[in-house]
Amino acid sequence: MTEKSTKRLPGRPKHAEEDISIQQTIIQTASKLFMEYGYETVTLQQIGKSCSVSKPTIYYHFTSKPELFKVAFTTMLQNVSRLTSHMLDQAEDLESGLVCLAEARLGNPHAEIETMLREAEPFLDPAQIQDIRAAEHGIHEVLATHFQRAMDQNGLQTDDPYFLAETFSTMMLMGNREDNHHKYGSNLSLGKKLVDLFLRGAQ
Incomplete structure (x- = not known):
């Protein structure tokens, strides 16, 4: 198998369970921030920083x-x-x-x-x-x-x-x-x- 075919996508979690856990963490963090500050004020960078994940990770789980x-x-x-x-x-x-x-x-x-x-x-x-x-x-x-x-x-x-x-x-x-x-x-x-x-x- 070539290096190109085994390369992971940026921000992609390593395991399925970890994948679900990270997704839930993002959802919970985003919920709190949206409820407190509203839609426009909150950024994906802010959400990522609050739950210790990268912006590419957020985009892996959510399209926008x-x-x-x-x-x-x-x-x-x-x-x-x-x-x-x-x-x-x-x-x-x-x-x-x-x-x-x-x-x-x-x-x-x-x-x-x-x-x-x-x-x-x-x-x-x-x-x-x-x-x-x-x-x-x-x-x-x-x-x-x-x-x-x-x-x-x-x-x-x-x-x-x-x-x-x-x-x-x-x-x-x-x-x-x-x-x-x-x-x-x-x-x-x-x-x-x-x-x-x-x-x-x-x-």
């Missing part, structure tokens, strides 16, 4: 910065979807499950998805945007399933469960306002307040 953003963002949303499902499945009832979700969400505030997508959208192709939207809808579908179940058991008044899911998610954006944590104390206190308002309204 927009593709990395898409994968990082959809991975994050899919993780939120799994966590949402787990918390609601394990809870004694819908209200206690929503309070646990609210506490977790308020404890990890981040930029609103619409704001982030608006910034990144000019750089993303339609398929990438669609993938991100599908991952976001996955979270709403999990919530909607539990809301529908509560309606069937007369635990909630009849309504569009998906609309309720979107409404609940929007209320969680309260966590992005730092002053709310000073006003209402702990994330649990604010979470209980928001869930109570969501379930019972402001009668």
Whole structure:
């Protein structure tokens, strides 16, 4: 076998397991940086430096910065979807499950998805945007399933469960306002307040 045929591509990991581990590290690092600084500010060099890999390594795993953003963002949303499902499945009832979700969400505030997508959208192709939207809808579908179940058991008044899911998610954006944590104390206190308002309204 010639030297040319055995030469590795720049940045290519040596083993399959290492390959997967490096890819996951890049995704996790990119997610944190994108969430903290937004799309345009973060560079591939910055991501590489933060996870100790070269820029060629990033390009080996991801064809472009927009593709990395898409994968990082959809991975994050899919993780939120799994966590949402787990918390609601394990809870004694819908209200206690929503309070646990609210506490977790308020404890990890981040930029609103619409704001982030608006910034990144000019750089993303339609398929990438669609993938991100599908991952976001996955979270709403999990919530909607539990809301529908509560309606069937007369635990909630009849309504569009998906609309309720979107409404609940929007209320969680309260966590992005730092002053709310000073006003209402702990994330649990604010979470209980928001869930109570969501379930019972402001009668």
